[in-house]
Amino acid sequence: xxxxxxxxxxxxxxxxxxxxxxxxxxxxxxxxxxxxxxxxxxxxxxxxxxxxxxxxxxxxxxxxxxxxxxxxxxxxxxxxxxxxxxxxxxxxxxxxxxxxxxxxxxxxxxxxxxxxxxxxxxxxxxx
Amino acid sequence: xxxxxxxxxxxxxxxxxxxxxxxxxxxxxxxxxxxxxxxxxxxxxxxxxxxxxxxxxxxxxxxxxxxxxxxxxxxxxxxxxxxxxxxxxxxxxxxxxxxxxxxxxxxxxxxxxxxxxxxxxxxxxxx
DNA sequence: ATCATAAATTTCGATATCGAACAAAATGAG
DNA sequence: CTCATTTTGTTCGATATCGAAATTTATGAT
Numbered sequence: 001x002x003x004x005x006x007x008x009x010x011x012x013x014x015x016x017x018x019x020x021x022x023x024x025x026x027x028x029x030x031x032x033x034x035x036x037x038x039x040x041x042x043x044x045x046x047x048x049x050x051x052x053x054x055x056x057x058x059x060x061x062x063x064x065x066x067x068x069x070x071x072x073x074x075x076x077x078x079x080x081x082x083x084x085x086x087x088x089x090x091x092x093x094x095x096x097x098x099x100x101x102x103x104x105x106x107x108x109x110x111x112x113x114x115x116x117x118x119x120x121x122x123x124x125x126x127x
Numbered sequence: 128x129x130x131x132x133x134x135x136x137x138x139x140x141x142x143x144x145x146x147x148x149x150x151x152x153x154x155x156x157x158x159x160x161x162x163x164x165x166x167x168x169x170x171x172x173x174x175x176x177x178x179x180x181x182x183x184x185x186x187x188x189x190x191x192x193x194x195x196x197x198x199x200x201x202x203x204x205x206x207x208x209x210x211x212x213x214x215x216x217x218x219x220x221x222x223x224x225x226x227x228x229x230x231x232x233x234x235x236x237x238x239x240x241x242x243x244x245x246x247x248x249x250x251x252x253x254x
Numbered sequence: 255a256t257c258a259t260a261a262a263t264t265t266c267g268a269t270a271t272c273g274a275a276c277a278a279a280a281t282g283a284g
Numbered sequence: 285c286t287c288a289t290t291t292t293g294t295t296c297g298a299t300a301t302c303g304a305a306a307t308t309t310a311t312g313a314t
Contacts, residue, residue: 165262167263180263
């Protein structure tokens, strides 16, 4: 938990000036790199509940950073995509984010990073 | 994050029947094993802000699981200690908790657990 | 003794976050 | 086709959680 807090803490701090929470950032980043996604898909991606996704996407929509559209062929599903301000924002913020993650992780050598990934993968999937 | 979620998720699930959140449990557990602590000390221990500790201790106090006393020699500080129902509850819940952590962690061998601890310690302290 | 500063806690305002209950839409069995 | 079931998302009620401002108490310098 301490390692996790330290890492996400630094990530969160760099998002503050842009008034983004970690979840909001994660949603923007997911769409930025994967293209428009369903709320369900976003939930799976950022490891949050569907109920929570409703709230987070609401807040992003209020800020005009994303747009919601119903699918024509399955009207239960919502397609979440970036607006141009949203695209501009994440395009500006993401590089700094990548730098920070990079910097935090350089506490460990390449080999150690690989080891850590392997161990956490085991622990995370339970296999 | 996935590893952290899986672990804390299982911990949280076992606390649900007793209406305890993870933070509430962490506070009870800390006092149970270390004796009465200050809210500041509790915050440092469970890695949460002082503001948050006020809320968590409030909820535990409402349930009569802990007691708050001001120190006589420094009335700014609050001493948080277990009531007898609190002691009974944590005494009952903790063993199950330990089992679950144990079970989750046995996905990794002893050696792997040591490795993981060492790597996370580095990452967590930034050294 | 007095006052500026520091420390511990609380309050405030804003989101996050979840589980459960609900609504709407799709699907599949007969 | 029709109804039960499943899927997707929303709403509701509760707590967590933080940073910043406020409050109370202690401390140290003069």
